Amino acid sequence: MTRMAPERQALREAVAAFARNRLAPALPLDDGELSSEANRDLLKGAAELGLPGLLIPEEYGGGGGTQLDNAIVAEELGAVDAGFAAGLNLTMTVPGLILAAGTPEQKERWLPGIAVGETVLAGAMNEPSVAGSELFDPRPGPESGYRTRAVREGDEYVISGAKAQWVTNAGVADAYVTFARTATDRAGVESTSAFWVPAGTAGLSCGPRSRLLGLRTGFHAEVFFDEVRVPASSRIGSEGEALRLLMSTTPGMAVGLAATFVGVARAAEDLARAHTASRHSWGRPLREHQAVALDLAEMAVTVRTARLLVHEAATALDGGGDPSELAVLVPAAKTRAVDAAIQCAQTAVRLHGATGVTTGAGPEKLLRDAWTGYPCDFTREMLHLGIAAALPAV
Numbered sequence: 222m223t224r225m226a227p228e229r230q231a232l233r234e235a236v237a238a239f240a241r242n243r244l245a246p247a248l249p250l251d252d253g254e255l256s257s258e259a260n261r262d263l264l265k266g267a268a269e270l271g272l273p274g275l276l277i278p279e280e281y282g283g284g285g286g287t288q289l290d291n292a293i294v295a296e297e298l299g300a301v302d303a304g305f306a307a308g309l310n311l312t313m314t315v316p317g318l319i320l321a322a323g324t325p326e327q328k329e330r331w332l333p334g335i336a337v338g339e340t341v342l343a344g345a346m347n348e349p350s351v352a353g354s355e356l357f358d359p360r361p362g363p364e365s366g367y368r369t370r371a372v373r374e375g376d377e378y379v380i381s382g383a384k385a386q387w388v389t390n391a392g393v394a395d396a397y398v399t400f401a402r403t404a405t406d407r408a409g410v411e412s413t414s415a416f417w418v419p420a421g422t423a424g425l426s427c428g429p430r431s432r433l434l435g436l437r438t439g440f441h442a443e444v445f446f447d448e449v450r451v452p453a454s455s456r457i458g459s460e461g462e463a464l465r466l467l468m469s470t471t472p473g474m475a476v477g478l479a480a481t482f483v484g485v486a487r488a489a490e491d492l493a494r495a496h497t498a499s500r501h502s503w504g505r506p507l508r509e510h511q512a513v514a515l516d517l518a519e520m521a522v523t524v525r526t527a528r529l530l531v532h533e534a535a536t537a538l539d540g541g542g543d544p545s546e547l548a549v550l551v552p553a554a555k556t557r558a559v560d561a562a563i564q565c566a567q568t569a570v571r572l573h574g575a576t577g578v579t580t581g582a583g584p585e586k587l588l589r590d591a592w593t594g595y596p597c598d599f600t601r602e603m604l605h606l607g608i609a610a611a612l613p614a615v
C-alpha cells in the first residue's frame with residue numbers, strides 16, 4: 222500500500238476496522254442473503270463513520286470528501302464484501318446527480334438525510350425489455366431507449382413502466398431516483414428525465430429479491446411504476462436532461478465500483494498468499510514451488526496496477542481533469558479492476574485445489590462476486606467502445 226496523507230490513512234484504517242469487526246461477522250456463512258435488518262444495522266455503522274455522505278458537501282451535512290477518499294473506502298469494504306460495498310456505493314454516488322442539477326430547495330430537502338444514512342437510495346434505470354447497452358445507441362431516432370413514461374398533468378408527473386430485476390437496493394431503499402421518457406418523438410438522449418420517488422408512494426412496488434451469481438448480500442429486484450404520481454418539483458434537472466446528467470455523475474459511481482473490485486482482487490491475493498504459505502507439498506510450502514511463486518507475483522502486479530489506475534482516475538476526477546482524458550481513464554479503471562478481480566479470484570481458486578471450489582472457503586465467493594461486476598453498471602464492451610470513441614485520432 223502506498224503512503225497516504227494522514228487523514229486519508231485514518232479513514233482507511235477506520236473503514237478497514239468496520240469491515241473486519243462488523244461487516245465480516247454479519248456475513249451469512251453459506252454466502253446466502255443478508256437480511257434487510259442486518260443491512261440497516263451495517264448501514265448505521267457505516268453512517269457513524271460518515272460514509273453515506275462522504276461525497277456530499279459539508280453545507281448539506283456531508284463529509285465533503287473526494288473521489289480518492291471514495292476509492293479508499295470502497296476498496297476496504299470490497300475486500301470483505303463486494304455486495305455490501307456496491308449497495309453503499311450507490312447511496313454515496315447517486316447524489317452526484319442532485320448536486321449537479323438539483324435546485325437549492327431539492328438539495329436542502331434530500332441531501333442531509335442521505336448524508337446521515339437515513340435515506341438509502343436506489344437508481345432505477347435499466348428496463349426488462351430494453352438492453353442496458355441501448356443507452357449508448359448513437360442513432361438519433363426515438364426508437365431506442367427506455368420505455369417508462371412520465372406524463373405531465375398539471376403540477377404532477379404520472380410515471381408508468383418497469384425497471385429491470387437488477388436495480389441495486391430495490392426493496393430496501395427509502396427513495397428511488399428513476400429515469401422516464403417525457404417525450405416519445407425524440408431520441409432517448411433528448412427525452413429522458415430524472416425523478417425522485419420516495420418509497421411508499423402509491424403505485425410504486427418491487428418484485429422479489431433476485432438471486433445473482435455473486436454480490437448476494439446486496440439487494441436487487443424489479444421496480445414497478447403503476448401510474449405513480451409525483452409533484453413536478455420531484456424532477457431532477459430539466460426535461461430531457463437525464464442521460465447527459467447520468468454521464469456526468471456515473472464517473473463517481475464507476476470509481477467506487479472499480480475500487481470495490483480492486484478490493485476483491487486484493488482479498489483473492491491475500492487468501493492465496495495465506496493458503497500457499499500454510500499448505501505443503503513435496504516437503505515444502507506451496508509458495509516455495511516456483512510455478513506457484515510466479516502466480517503470486519502475477520496477482521501482486523495485477524492488484525497494484527488496477528489500484529494505480531483507479532487512483533489515477535479518482536485523482537483526475539477530483540482535479541476536474543480534462544474531460545476527454547477522463548472519458549478514457551474512468552471506464553479504463555472500471556474494466557481493469559473487474560478484469561483484475563476475475564483474474565486474481567480465478568488464480569486463488571486454482572491455488573486452493575478442491576478447497577477453492579468449496580462453498581464457505583472464500584475463493585469461490587470472490588470469483589462469483591468478481592464475475593458479477595462484469596455487467597454491473599456498464600459492460601466491458603460498452604466501456605471499451607466508449608474509450609475508443611474518446612481516443613483522439615492523432
Ligand SMILES: Cc1cc2nc3c(=O)[nH]c(=O)nc-3n(C[C@H](O)[C@H](O)[C@H](O)COP(=O)(O)OP(=O)(O)OC[C@H]3O[C@@H](n4cnc5c(N)ncnc54)[C@H](O)[C@@H]3O)c2cc1C
Pocket residue numbers: 311343344345346347348351352353354355387388389390433436441593596597598599600601602603
Ligand atoms: C449486480 C448488478 C447491479 C446492477 N444495478 C443496477 C442498478 O442499480 N440500476 C439499474 O438501472 N441497473 C442496474 N444493473 C443493470 C446493468 O446496468 C445492466 O445489466 C448493464 O448495463 C448491461 O445491460 P444488459 O444486462 O441489458 O446487457 P445487454 O445490453 O443486453 O448486453 C448483453 C451483451 O451484449 C453486449 N453488447 C450489447 N450491445 C453491444 C454493442 N453495440 N456492441 C458490442 N457489444 C454489445 C454487452 O456488452 C453484453 O456483453 C445492475 C446489474 C448488475 C449485474
